[in-house]
Amino acid sequence: MMPRRRFLAGSLASAAVASPFGIVRGAPVIFDADPYTLGVASGCPREDSVILWTRLAPRPLEEGGMPPSPVEVEWQVAEDEGFARIAAKGVVRATAELAHSVHAEAKGLRPGRVYWYRFRAGPAVSPVGRTRTAPAAGNGNNRFRFAFASCQQYEQGYYTAYRDMAARDLDLVVHLGDYIYEKSWGTRHVRQHGVGIPTTLAEFRNRYALYKSDADLQAAHAAFPWLSIWDDHEVADDYANDRSYTTRDPEQFLKIRAAAYQARYEHMPLPPSARPVGPDATIYAHYRFGDMLDLLLLDDRQYRSAPACVKGGRPTTVADCEERTEEARTMLGASQERWFDARLGDRRGRWTVVAQQTLMAEAKRKDAEGGDRFWMDGWDGYPNARRRLLDSIMTHKVRNPVVIGGDRHAFFATDLKRDFSRSREATIAAEFVGTSITSEGPGESSIRNALAGNPGLVYANGEKRGYAVVELDARSCTVDFEALDDVKDARSAVRRLATFVVEDGVAGVKAA
Numbered sequence: 070m071m072p073r074r075r076f077l078a079g080s081l082a083s084a085a086v087a088s089p090f091g092i093v094r095g096a097p098v099i100f101d102a103d104p105y106t107l108g109v110a111s112g113c114p115r116e117d118s119v120i121l122w123t124r125l126a127p128r129p130l131e132e133g134g135m136p137p138s139p140v141e142v143e144w145q146v147a148e149d150e151g152f153a154r155i156a157a158k159g160v161v162r163a164t165a166e167l168a169h170s171v172h173a174e175a176k177g178l179r180p181g182r183v184y185w186y187r188f189r190a191g192p193a194v195s196p197v198g199r200t201r202t203a204p205a206a207g208n209g210n211n212r213f214r215f216a217f218a219s220c221q222q223y224e225q226g227y228y229t230a231y232r233d234m235a236a237r238d239l240d241l242v243v244h245l246g247d248y249i250y251e252k253s254w255g256t257r258h259v260r261q262h263g264v265g266i267p268t269t270l271a272e273f274r275n276r277y278a279l280y281k282s283d284a285d286l287q288a289a290h291a292a293f294p295w296l297s298i299w300d301d302h303e304v305a306d307d308y309a310n311d312r313s314y315t316t317r318d319p320e321q322f323l324k325i326r327a328a329a330y331q332a333r334y335e336h337m338p339l340p341p342s343a344r345p346v347g348p349d350a351t352i353y354a355h356y357r358f359g360d361m362l363d364l365l366l367l368d369d370r371q372y373r374s375a376p377a378c379v380k381g382g383r384p385t386t387v388a389d390c391e392e393r394t395e396e397a398r399t400m401l402g403a404s405q406e407r408w409f410d411a412r413l414g415d416r417r418g419r420w421t422v423v424a425q426q427t428l429m430a431e432a433k434r435k436d437a438e439g440g441d442r443f444w445m446d447g448w449d450g451y452p453n454a455r456r457r458l459l460d461s462i463m464t465h466k467v468r469n470p471v472v473i474g475g476d477r478h479a480f481f482a483t484d485l486k487r488d489f490s491r492s493r494e495a496t497i498a499a500e501f502v503g504t505s506i507t508s509e510g511p512g513e514s515s516i517r518n519a520l521a522g523n524p525g526l527v528y529a530n531g532e533k534r535g536y537a538v539v540e541l542d543a544r545s546c547t548v549d550f551e552a553l554d555d556v557k558d559a560r561s562a563v564r565r566l567a568t569f570v571v572e573d574g575v576a577g578v579k580a581a
Contacts, residue, residue: 090143090189098140098191102127107278108287109188111200112338114241114294114356116180119200121146122338123188125169129278132271137165143189144173150185150197163190168274170335180205181359198291201240204359206417211542213361215241217424217503218536219300219475221280222250224258226507226556228285230536233551233563235288237538240358242293243366245475246300246426247508248333249280255509259557268325273332281336290338297337298352298366300426300476304329307384307446309373311348314383323348353405355412361541363416365409367425372402376445384445386434393443393450400454409458413465419573420469420541427476428502429455430483430525434518447476459487459497470498471546471571473539477502478510479531480550482569482578492524496577501548501569503537507556510534527578533566546571547581 104125113120121144128134140163148154157177163169171188178184181204188195204210216234234242252266267273281287304326305313316322327348334344343352349371356364376384377392392398401409413421427447434442443449462470472485481502486494504510510531520529533552540547552566568581 090145090194098193100125100127100191100193102134104135104190104193105188105195107281107336108290109186109195109198110290110295110338111186111198111293112295112297113340113354114201114203116203116205116357117178118174118176119178119184119202119294120338120340121171121173121175121186121188121198121200123171123195124336125163125171125190126278129282130275132274133168133278135165135169139164140169140190142171144171144175144186146175146178146184146186148182148184152185152187156184168332168335172339172341174340178202181208181210196291200294203357204361206357206360208359210359210361213241213358213541214239214538215243216536216538217243217245217473217475218506219245219426219503220247220478220505220508221286222247222255222505222508223280223283224253224260224262225255225509226259226534227559227561228283228506229553229556229559229561230506230534230551230563231283231289232285234536235285235292239293239538242289242295243364243424243473244295244297245424245473245503246298247302247476247505248297248299248337249276250302250508251276251305251329252302257557268328270328270331273329274335277332277336295338296354296356296364296366296424297339298368298424298426299333299370301370301446303333304370307376308370309375309384310371312375312381314381317381353401353408355415357417359418361418361420363412363418363421365412365421365423367401367409367423368405369400369426372405373400374398374451377450378443379445384450386442386444388436389441389443393445394452396453398451398453400448400451401458406454406457406461410461410465413461413467416465416467419543420471420546421467422539423470423472423498425472425474427474428481428483429472429474429500430481430485430523431489432519432523432526435522456487459485462497463487467498468574469546469571470576471539472498472500473537474500474502475505477531478505478508479516479529480504480533480537480552480566481526482528482548482567484525484527484577486525489523489525498576499546499571499578501537501539501578503535503550504531504552505534506536507534528567528569528580530566535563535566544573
């Protein structure tokens with residue numbers, strides 16, 4: 070395998086020039102500018118397949134700048150960087166209906182190996198991306214490394230974390246939501262959205278195009294296959310199912326959600342099963358990586374019960390109420406809960422990673438009178454749903470469960486328990502939450518209070534932006550928290566902030 074930095078310099082800086090596709094069929098497609106302004110990406114790796122993505126967008130902030138007619142886009146997957154050994158190829162029609170995006174499923178690949186891929190529309194050849202299929206069971210793979218990230222508000226900082234990530238030796242990237250932000254907020258902006266809050270398909274397309282125009286984000290997409298889930302800001306702040314405190318009419322909100330879900334599909338390397346139907350889309354999924362890992366992606370936004378204790382308002386941190394602990398309240402919805410339980414019963418890997426959007430451990434606060442206050446937009450607002458999830462892990466005797474999350478703009482390492490009020494109760498799973506790529510974090514006092522009142526929180530740091538890297542082997546799961554010196558500096562260094570270990574067969578977090 071070539072050094073990663075050389076790959077990035079050689080493939081992303083210019084279009085592929087070696088080993089052309091062949092003769093152009095039919096009338097030539099003429100572009101007045103580079104159609105690959107948003108880069109290339111791959112995702113959803115299986116043992117024998119991967120999804121390849123690009124979007125033809127010569128004028129990306131003008132809904133792509135493409136005419137309404139469809140365009141045939143050829144794709145190639147090769148065993149070598151020079152495309153001398155083609156492993157798979159095909160043609161996809163890029164249509165205006167999906168913003169001339171391409172979702173090509175490359176099949177018939179070999180498990181656990183690196184491939185290179187590229188696209189051609191007319192004479193225009195894309196940059197080269199690199200991907201990797203999932204390893205097969207029984208192949209003796211003894212290590213798996215992936216990064217996870219979330220929360221990348223464009224205005225609040227540079228995507229320097231992705232530049233650092235792209236230069237690493239990883240098998241996968243997992244994105245845990247808030248890939249775009251619908252609204253402007255925060256301080257000391259280094260760049261601008263330039264327009265208001267998107268509510269239409271055209272506006273969401275332009276917002277994705279703005280974010281994906283970033284060269285460092287493109288580099289991380291082109292270097293590894295991605296898995297991704299959404300959180301709230303892909304649609305609207307703190308929404309729950311069909312409820313939004315910003316758009317009170319559920320019918321109108323579902324129109325916004327439909328536009329947001331479609332734009333996300335158009336801009337991510339997702340399989341056909343994730344394509345929305347109106348305001349609905351299925352993103353929870355199960356991926357296997359040989360004998361090492363079962364990875365379960367969850368969706369805690371689309372099916373959740375309305376926030377408790379806030380009477381239809383924004384789900385902030387408020388005093389407790391009886392509604393919060395009603396048994397029927399759900400984060401995942403009944404169907405997804407049943408699916409999750411069934412998937413745990415079908416796991417095969419040494420490690421089981423549950424990828425979801427936010428902090429799962431209890432993080433209550435005390436008010437001035439000593440009463441408990443809970444954040445109603447997270448799992449603390451749905452404690453019985455959390456208990457049911459942890460019960461499933463216990464029932465199936467999952468050997469090495471690890472939960473990962475984002476959303477909180479802070480690093481957390483926690484021990485998950487069925488009853489967080491009992492400090493001596495056995496730990497069920499380890500949890501790691503990554504900080505934001507750019508989005509502003511909580512204040513120091515907030516983190517200090519959380520640590521003081523919640524013994525399940527082993528570690529918390531909200532001062533730094535960055536991401537996390539997970540390395541799995543037969544003996545342990547090692548998690549590194551990687552932090553930027555300054556997210557406002559496009560040339561910032563990235564340094565190791567903390568390292569934690571989960572030992573094989575021993576639930577809970579240990580400092581390395």
